[in-house]
Amino acid sequence: MRVGLFGGSFDPVHYGHLLLAEACREQCDLDEIWFLPAAVPPHKQGSSLSSGEARAEMLELAVAGNTGFLVSRFELDRGGVSYTVDTLRHFSEETPEAELFFLMGADMLHDLPNWREAETVCRLAVPIVAQRPGEDAVDYGGLAPVASAERIARFRDFQIDMPQIDLSSSEIRQRVAEGLSIRYRTPRAVQKYIQTHGLYVAAASE
Numbered sequence: 001m002r003v004g005l006f007g008g009s010f011d012p013v014h015y016g017h018l019l020l021a022e023a024c025r026e027q028c029d030l031d032e033i034w035f036l037p038a039a040v041p042p043h044k045q046g047s048s049l050s051s052g053e054a055r056a057e058m059l060e061l062a063v064a065g066n067t068g069f070l071v072s073r074f075e076l077d078r079g080g081v082s083y084t085v086d087t088l089r090h091f092s093e094e095t096p097e098a099e100l101f102f103l104m105g106a107d108m109l110h111d112l113p114n115w116r117e118a119e120t121v122c123r124l125a126v127p128i129v130a131q132r133p134g135e136d137a138v139d140y141g142g143l144a145p146v147a148s149a150e151r152i153a154r155f156r157d158f159q160i161d162m163p164q165i166d167l168s169s170s171e172i173r174q175r176v177a178e179g180l181s182i183r184y185r186t187p188r189a190v191q192k193y194i195q196t197h198g199l200y201v202a203a204a205s206e
Contacts, residue, residue: 001031001032001095001097001098001099002028002029002030002031002032002098002099002101003030003031003032003033003034003091003095003098003099003100003101004021004024004025004028004030004032004033004034004101004102004103004128005033005034005036005087005088005091005100005101005102005103005125006020006021006024006033006034006035006036006102006103007036007037007038007041007075007082007084007087007102008035008036008037008038008041009037009038009041009049009055009169010035010037010055010058010059010169011049011050011055011169011173012050012055012058012169012172012173012186012190012194012199012200013035013055013058013059013062013169013186013187013190014167014168014169014172014185014186014190015165015167015184015185015186015187016165016166016167016168017035017062018062018063018069018187019162019163019165020103020130020162021033021035021069021103023130023160023161023162023163024101024103024128024130024160025068027160027161028101028128028158028160030068030101031068032068032069032070033068033069033070033103034070034071034072034091035059035063035069035070035071035072036072036074036075036082036087037052037055037056037059037071037073037075037076038075038076038082039052039075039076039078039079039080039081039082040080040081040082041081041082042081042082042083042116050199050200052073052076053076054193054197054199055076056071056073056076057193058190058193058194059071061187061189061190061193062186062187062189062190064189074087074090074091075087083115083116083117084102084115084116084121085115085116085117085120085121085124088100088102088120088121088124088125089120089124092124092125099126100124100125100126101125101126101127101128101158102121102125102126102127102128103127103128103130104127104128104129104130105129105130105132106129106130106131106132106135106138109127109129109138109139109140109142109143110139110142112127112142112143112146113142113143113145113146118146119146119147121146122143122146122147122151122155123147123151126154126155126158127155127158128158128159128160129155129158129159129160130159130160130161130162131159131160131161131162132162132164133161133162133163133164138159140152140155140156143155167185171185172185172186172200173200176194176199176200176201177200177201177202182194
């Protein structure tokens with residue numbers, strides 16, 4: 001069983017997230033994608049996020065009906081800063097029969113050697129790197145200090161081509177704050193949830 005772990009703040013989830021997940025599922029022959037809303041993303045400590053409950057509920061609305069997409073509240077239930085290595089350890093112990101992958105953009109790959117226990121991260125799971133049209137070729141050379149040449153060669157097999165879609169959660173929050181439409185940027189059920197719960201009506205923060 002191949003499982004892709006997709007972590008992030010998802011504040012809110014949008015079609016870019018869903019398209020990335022589907023591209024990874026299809027191109028890497030994954031059985032399931034598990035969306036993992038973070039309690040506190042390491043790179044966003046000190047930032048104001050919507051409640052974990054709201055972010056998880058929006059994700060569940062967004063993936064409803066897709067049996068290959070699941071939402072895990074593991075990081076929310078654990079609380080604290082959501083480090084990838086801790087999440088991978090948990091799922092490698094809970095589901096030892098599964099081969100784990102984690103989804104990331106090409107820009108994040110350059111920083112991976114600086115992640116907490118990067119060598120363990122590279123041992124426990126395979127990064128699926130999404131490359132957008134027009135970007136330079138993905139450079140895996142920077143992983144040499146934290147992964148063997150054989151392991152890096154396997155990583156190269158799971159690079160995917162990501163369709164171009166220019167969406168961001170911060171843009172959606174800003175549009176809501178300005179009273180602009182977010183239709184066709186996020187699923188209709190998520191849009192209605194945002195409206196019903198009055199999310200993002202204050203000035204959006206990056």
